[in-house]
Amino acid sequence: MSYCVNCGVELDNTAHSCPLCHTEINNPKQPIDLTSPTPYPRKKGELEVLKKRDSAIVTSVVLGSTALSCGLLNLFVFQNGRWSLYIIGACLLLWIFCIPILIYSKLPIFISIFLDGIAAAMYCGIIAYQYPGKGWYQNLAIPIILLTTILIEIFAIYLKMFKNSILSRACLFFAEVAVLCSGIEIFIDLYIKHNVSLSWSAVVLTCCSIIVVTLTTIIKQTRLRNEVRRRAHF
Amino acid sequence: MPKSHKKSTKDSWFELDLSATVYPTLQRRSFSSVYRISALLKEKVKPDLLQKALEMTLPRFPTFKVALRKGIFWRYLEPNNRPGPWVEQDIINPCMPMPFHANNHYLIRVYYYENRISLEVFHSLSDGTGALYLLRTLIAVYLRLQGYTIPNQNGVLDINQPPDPEELEDAYKRYATSKVRPPRKQEKAYRLHGTLEPFYTLNIICGIISVDTLLNVAKKYKVTITEYLNSVLIYALIQQQKSENHRKERPIKIAMPVSLRRFFPSKTLRNFITMVYPTIDPRLGDYTFEEIVTQVHYYMRYHINGKFLNADITTNAMTKSHPVIRIVPLFIKDLTVRSFYKRVQDLQSSAGLTNLGTIDIPEEMREHLIRFDVLMGQPFSPRTNCAIASLGNILTINFASSIVETSVEKFFFTKLVRDGVPVKIETNRNN
Ligand SMILES: [Zn+2]
Numbered sequence: 078m079s080y081c082v083n084c085g086v087e088l089d090n091t092a093h094s095c096p097l098c099h100t101e102i103n104n105p106k107q108p109i110d111l112t113s114p115t116p117y118p119r120k121k122g123e124l125e126v127l128k129k130r131d132s133a134i135v136t137s138v139v140l141g142s143t144a145l146s147c148g149l150l151n152l153f154v155f156q157n158g159r160w161s162l163y164i165i166g167a168c169l170l171l172w173i174f175c176i177p178i179l180i181y182s183k184l185p186i187f188i189s190i191f192l193d194g195i196a197a198a199m200y201c202g203i204i205a206y207q208y209p210g211k212g213w214y215q216n217l218a219i220p221i222i223l224l225t226t227i228l229i230e231i232f233a234i235y236l237k238m239f240k241n242s243i244l245s246r247a248c249l250f251f252a253e254v255a256v257l258c259s260g261i262e263i264f265i266d267l268y269i270k271h272n273v274s275l276s277w278s279a280v281v282l283t284c285c286s287i288i289v290v291t292l293t294t295i296i297k298q299t300r301l302r303n304e305v306r307r308r309a310h311f
Numbered sequence: 312m313p314k315s316h317k318k319s320t321k322d323s324w325f326e327l328d329l330s331a332t333v334y335p336t337l338q339r340r341s342f343s344s345v346y347r348i349s350a351l352l353k354e355k356v357k358p359d360l361l362q363k364a365l366e367m368t369l370p371r372f373p374t375f376k377v378a379l380r381k382g383i384f385w386r387y388l389e390p391n392n393r394p395g396p397w398v399e400q401d402i403i404n405p406c407m408p409m410p411f412h413a414n415n416h417y418l419i420r421v422y423y424y425e426n427r428i429s430l431e432v433f434h435s436l437s438d439g440t441g442a443l444y445l446l447r448t449l450i451a452v453y454l455r456l457q458g459y460t461i462p463n464q465n466g467v468l469d470i471n472q473p474p475d476p477e478e479l480e481d482a483y484k485r486y487a488t489s490k491v492r493p494p495r496k497q498e499k500a501y502r503l504h505g506t507l508e509p510f511y512t513l514n515i516i517c518g519i520i521s522v523d524t525l526l527n528v529a530k531k532y533k534v535t536i537t538e539y540l541n542s543v544l545i546y547a548l549i550q551q552q553k554s555e556n557h558r559k560e561r562p563i564k565i566a567m568p569v570s571l572r573r574f575f576p577s578k579t580l581r582n583f584i585t586m587v588y589p590t591i592d593p594r595l596g597d598y599t600f601e602e603i604v605t606q607v608h609y610y611m612r613y614h615i616n617g618k619f620l621n622a623d624i625t626t627n628a629m630t631k632s633h634p635v636i637r638i639v640p641l642f643i644k645d646l647t648v649r650s651f652y653k654r655v656q657d658l659q660s661s662a663g664l665t666n667l668g669t670i671d672i673p674e675e676m677r678e679h680l681i682r683f684d685v686l687m688g689q690p691f692s693p694r695t696n697c698a699i700a701s702l703g704n705i706l707t708i709n710f711a712s713s714i715v716e717t718s719v720e721k722f723f724f725t726k727l728v729r730d731g732v733p734v735k736i737e738t739n740r741n742n
Contacts, residue, residue, distance in 0.1 A: 084721060085728040086518070087735040096516055096738035097721040116517075117739035118424045122402030123511065124413065 079104045091115045133179040137172065144168040159207060166203040170196045186233050194226030216268045224260045228253045248292040255285035325374060325388040329483040329627050330582040331435035335379060335386055335411070336648040337691060341510050343408040346698075347686040348439065348446050348667075349429035353679055356423040357457075362398045364453035365421055369396075371470040372445050374479055374581055375436055378416035384641055388436070391416050398423055403739050404513050406688035406711070409433050421449075426681070428453070434582070439667050439685060440570050441580035444468055447672060454679055465673045475578055482577035487628035489621045500564035500590075500661045501552050503694045505714025513689055516720045518708040519682070519735040520727070522669075522701050528730050532601070534608045537666045537699075540708065541565055541611075542604040543730075544697055545591050547722035548661050549603075552593065554718065562592040566660035571624065574617040585623050587614050588660060600726075652691075662719070663687055663696040670702050677703065686711045695719050 079088050079102050081095035090110035094101045102109065144165040151161030173196040177189040198219060205214035235241060235249055262278035275282070295301045327335075334344035369376050377388040396417040401424030409418060409431075418433035428450060432442045448468045451461040463469040508514065522536075529539040548563045568584040577583060589610045591603055598606070613619070630636065636644070670683050682705040687696035695712035710720045717740075724734050 081736075084725050086724055087733065089735070089737050092736075092738070096736055096740050097717050097724060114425050116737040117515065118401045118403055120400060120402050121511065122404055122407055124407060124410065 079107050089116055133175075136175050136179055140168040140172050162203050162207065166200045170200050186237065187230060190226060190229050190233055194222055194229075197226075198222045213268065217264055220264045221261055224257060224264075228257055242296075244292055244296050248289055248296065251285045251288045251292070255282045255289070258282065258285075323373070323390065325377065325479065325581075326481065327386055327388065327435055328481040328582045329487075329624065329631055330438070330584060332385065332631065333648060333652065334434045336645045337652060338411070339408070341408060342689060342691060343406075343410075344434035344688065344691075345406045345409050345431050346434060346439065346442075346688040347405050347429055347431045347684075348442055348700075349427050349684040349686075350446060350450055351681040351684070352426045352428065352450075353681060355426055356428055358398055358400075358423055360456045361421070361423055361428065361449075361453055364449055364456055365396070365398060368445070368449045368452050368470055371448065371468060371472075371474060372580065373474055374441075375419055375432070375445055377418065377436065379411045379418060379433075379435060381641060384637060384639070384644075386435075386641065393417075396420060400424065401427065401429060404511050405429065405515070405686060406431060406513055407511065408689075419445075434688075437580055438568070438570065438582045438584045439665065440572060441582070443667065443670065444580055447670075447676075450680070451673070451676060454676065459675070459679070461675050462673050465671045467673055467676070477578040478580045480577065480579050481581065482571070482575065482579040482583045483624055483628055485577070486571070486575040486621060487625040489618075489625035491622055492626040492629055493622050495626070497655055497659065498564075499561060499658045501548065501561035502658065502661060502692070503548075503551065503714065503716075503719065504555065505693050505712075505716045507693045508713050508715055512713065513686075513739075514710075514712050514714075514717075515686065515739045516710045516712075516717065516724075517684060517737045518710075518724050518727070519737065520706045520708065520732055522704045522706045524732050525706060528732055532604045534604055535611075536706075537668075538608050538611055539604065540666070540697075540699060541567065541589050541664055542600065542607045543723055543726050544662060544664055544719075545589065545603055545607065546600055546726055547719050549591065549593055549598065550722045551719050560593045561661075562590050562594070564588045564590045564660045566663045568663075568665050569615055569620065571620060574620055585620055585627070587611070657692055662694055663690070665696075665698045667698070667700040670700055672702070681705065682707055684709050689713055697723075 079090065079092070080086065081088060081098065081100055081102070083098045083100045084095055086095070086097065088095060088102060090107065091113055092102060093109055147161040147164040151159065173192055176192065177184045177186070201214060201218040201222065205218065232249060232253060236246070258278040258281040259275060262275055263273050266273045266275075337344060373390060374388070376391055378391040378393075380387055380389050393415040395415040396419060398421045401422035405422075409420070411418070414420065418436055420431040422429040422431070428446070430442060430446045430449070432445075436442075437445075444466055447466040448470065451463075451467040452470060454461050461467060525536055525539070529536050532539060532542075534542075544565060545563050548565075552560060552563065565588065567587050567589060569587055571577075571583045571585060572579070575583075587610075589607045591598055591606060665685065665687055667683075667685050672680065680702060683700045683702045684707050685698040685700045686709050687698040688711060690696050690711070690713055693712075693714045695710050695714065698709045698711070700707060708723075710723075712720075724736065727734050
């Protein structure tokens with residue numbers, strides 16, 4: 078029997094030090110038992126890796142075969158126009174959206190948002206290929222998608238990297254809504270009228286600015302923040 | 312096998328009971344509500360016999376031979392007839408997360424190590440009392456396979472009998488009848504600030520104590536063992552909070568599950584517990600240990616009785632049976648329950664403490680068993696949980712924690728030593 082000189086508890090003969098205070102055991106009459114089994118096993122357990130692979134394979138096969146069969150039908154049976162491009166594009170789009178969920182879950186969220194943005198741009202590209210129009214793809218679709226992706230990235234970075242509260246998240250959200258709406262209107266105006274005059278987005282901008290200013294004030298003022306917490310608790 | 316037995320395991324499914332609904336929503340990649348009950352035998356465990364015993368025993372316990380499935384509005388338990396579960400060699404990190412689809416969808420695990428048989432159970436299936444019936448029956452069957460005679464009594468169920476329908480009931484439903492639904496006090500409790508261990512670590516510190524000595528000490532304070540140990544834990548946490556030098560102290564609250572079977576007779580093997588929160592608020596002043604003991608003693612007397620507990624479970628049952636809540640899709644329920652748990656429930660207690668009390672076993676089993684250990688499992692947030700059980704004259708206190716520091720355990724056990732209770736410590740920590 079060995080005791081911890083510091084805590085006074087009895088220790089197992091196989092113990093090297095006291096688990097409570099980490100004092101080394103030094104008992105000349107009772108050397109540490111190195112042969113008997115320890116009270117607990119030494120083997121470390123790990124979880125069996127759950128196979129999301131099955132659903133990843135199913136999703137890939139379903140999307141791939143849909144795309145392929147539509148492509149073949151388009152080539153050989155219903156040859157009016159290149160309608161299958163839409164479906165093939167949609168399948169690719171869905172597949173890219175599924176990457177972080179099913180195929181490679183360790184993908185950082187920033188990269189998957191970026192890929193989603195590229196996928197959306199690609200799908201619009203397919204539509205633009207069918208209906209070239211007056212350069213709507215370069216002047217309208219690409220800028221809007223780019224803006225949206227950047228805003229979502231900022232939001233994701235903010236959520237992940239910084240300590241934040243519901244209030245500050247809401248603040249950022251409304252600020253981004255304002256930027257997005259005015260951005261969209263600016264791009265549309267430039268595309269159609271070649272000059273910028275904000276109308277509907279000005280309303281959104283005003284509303285969001287009021288909300289953002291209010292929220293920032295509330296966040297800055299502890300007393301106000303507590304008041305809001307009390308009155309709006311749920 | 313009698314026909315009715317087969318039928319009950321084949322066609323039926325089980326609604327999750329009142330407590331059981333919460334646990335799956337808290338499931339993360341790194342967390343499951345899993346607890347463990349172990350029995351230390353006098354002889355080395357023979358894995359092949361244990362496997363055989365498990366296969367013979369489990370069909371008698373249909374609520375443990377299940378898989379968890381998702382419905383549109385609620386989850387439910389479905390009889391699981393896949394092969395398994397298999398007994399495994401024990402590991403250093405018990406109560407690992409239990410993904411619902413791993414392990415052939417089984418929500419229990421059985422381990423062996425040297426002389427020890429351990430049963431791990433996902434909390435949605437049963438509480439400690441229910442799981443204890445399974446473990447005792449499993450051990451009895453295992454011992455019978457070695458030629459010993461063990462009668463079907465004192466917690467050992469007859470595996471040749473069909474399960475009693477009462478064992479499968481949701482006892483909350485039967486007893487939640489109170490006319491008032493008292494509101495809950497919600498106050499943030501003191502929480503330990505430890506260094507989180509890496510994933511796949513559960514630190515155990517087990518204190519082994521003689522029941523007689525402990526009983527004498529508890530008697531000196533004129534309280535029960537549970538009340539005394541609760542007070543020691545509160546005392547340890549007060550010391551801990553003091554040592555951290557907070558500008559603002561918070562109340563020490565212990566989350567203690569209480570088995571309701573004592574107050575509402577039911578043979579159910581499923582969950583039938585509720586929580587009580589013995590509290591000491593150090594902001595009111597410095598408490599001596601005697602004052603803590605008195606406070607805890609009267610708290611328990613005041614709260615743990617049929618009337619109060621009934622009101623408590625009625626409050627819970629009403630939330631679940633509210634028509635609006637019922638028709639909300641499952642994923643929304645999950646989101647709300649999880650955020651409620653994180654923001655309110657989890658912050659409400661400083662530590663958990665459960666006492667399974669004196670474990671009853673047939674006289675014939677005593678000569679084969681040394682002691683029982685209970686582990687409350689991985690805590691949801693970094694802190695330490697404490698579980699107590701006793702067999703004969705041996706009582707074990709198992710601390711399970713996911714943090715590096717051992718200061719609470721140290722305050723706890725040194726207090727016992729100073730009160731004249733000799734403690735033997737065992738651990739799975741590398742030292
Ligand atoms: Zn020590």
